[in-house]
Amino acid sequence: MTLIRAEGLVKTYRSGEVEVQAVKGVDFAIEAKSFVSFVGPSGSGKSTLLNMIGCLDHPTGGKLTVVDRDVSTLDRRAAAEFRGKHIGFVFQDFNLIPVLTAYENIEYPLIMVQAWPEKQRREQIMRLLDAVGMGGQANKRPDQISGGQKQRVAVARALATNAQLVLADEPTANLDHDTAYRIIELMKKMRDELGTTFVFSTHDPKIMSEAEVIFTLEDGRMNQHQNSGKAVAAHA
């Protein structure tokens, strides 16, 4: 089943009289439950592509379908609702809410985005905390845990609403190599356990090698590689 499909996707930024085409008519499809990486140098369009898939930004041209819905023309409110229902996010800087504990950070989307009953909420959060190995740190605030632990909490938060798709923009950029590797392993484990599709961007060759499908971006154009030795679940 195809979860994401892009056809002739274009994104152009305008700065005064200057137009910059960040994404130049790319076509791709990502299957559900796959583990996909976007790789490329800075400015190649990785983040732009992730932003468009995550309904944070609109394409300038082409068609983009996510979870069977054309997301190219969603307005602000519809986009927020769509994100809250189908997409989880993991950020390079973790972006946990500093005044909330690990438990409360995971709880946040279950209260503020969806309205889960307390009992179900508690069960879901405890299950995810255990799954990401943070069961003993539930009451710690972000400033009381390490970078790797923060990213584990962020992964749990992204999965809290049972999102079908998790988008991670450079999730390992602020972590040392071992921790980064463990985060990628955790994401893969969650994909295996929950069937969630993970799409992440990176420019670390070792990290990218963990993906099953690798999309290489360069100057707004895309090439797809199947990663030999990894299970493949995507096609161009």
Added chain:
Amino acid sequence: MLSILKIALRNLARFGRRTLLTSSLITLGIVGVLLFVAVSGSFKSIMIGQFTDSMLGHLEVHRKGYVASIDSLPLNLNMQPAMVGKVEQVLGKMDAVEAYSERIKLGAMFSNFTETTSMRVSGVDPGKETATTPLLPGRLVGEKRAGPLLKSGEVLIPELIARGLKVNVGDTVVLVATNRDGSVNGKTFTVGGVLQSVSGPSGKDGYITIDDARSLLRMKEAEVSEIAIRLKNPAQLDAVYAQLSKELSAIAGGAGGGTGPGSGDKQPTAGKVGGSGGLEVHTWADLSPFSSIVRMIDLLAVFIKVMMVSIVLISVMNVMVMAVYERIREIGTISAIGTPPRRILSLFLTEGLLLGVGGAALGTAISLVAIYALNVWKVSIRFGMQRDAIQLAPAVSATDIATIVAMVIIMALLASLQPAWKASRMDPVTALGHV
């Protein structure tokens, strides 16, 4: 909602020093306003009490045009006995009226046989006058005497004249007055007492009995210049004023009003006067220059409230603008994970609301303690020509507190609206990329 409240509280605690500073400003504003309202309110009510209870009464009834020419105390605008009787009938039926006193007002020359000065004289029934202006006996300087305020043949003179003309209690003096027909008459009186001045241009007011006044003026009929009225509850002033104006307008036409020269041809110039035909009603505020001071105090209170509102508006807006600016990435994060814009708006509005509520609660508590302290350690002030200092009893009503607290909370919400709106409309990509 509880979650929003929890997050808002923690965000305020995160920037504790700033929150404390802003709350302190709001607290200071509220304390300033409530203390001013309490102290000025006490001053106002004491001073109004001084005027109404020692001189004017709460309301006065006159012939139409009398007050407009009150400087000359015109005798040709007195009420005739038939009309006085009708007015007394109306007053007798009104439950809100505690007492009333008929007066004849006249201008007279006061002489101690060596020097002469002018004096405004009120001819009164001592019993009725004491019931209508119960603080009047308290204005007598020196040793208090038993019995009625005033006996026939006695005059109560103002302190100003007693000192100026070196006249003492028991001295014989002469009052000379011109009657309505223009003839002059004089009568000797014994000084029965010296009256302390009430603030304002009443430093030369004296009292004789109403019968002596009629005798001095050679009046053939029991005319009356004014009827002063005391209410059981001064708070009912407006209602009684309206009722009395209505009742008097109904009776004035056929009760002998309008007789005598000049009647009805002079319109009142004072603010709140009622009645039609031959009579009009005035409140104490129409007759006392202190009402201008009351209006100034009220204006000052409005000005101080505007200042407090400005303090709240500027301080809360400043904090909320800073809060949004410092948390742009956080706003981007919560927006990216799907928080609806209205929730983001609520979150920041709640922070502003909590600042307002916190400051208002603390300010009210401190104000109440301060007002209590001012009642324990009495504060006295001197005003005008009064010999005795006025002892203030500051108090603030629940309505005043509710109004001021509501103003602060509404202002805090309004001040948060623009930053909160900005946060809720923020583009998540731009916000997440903010450094």
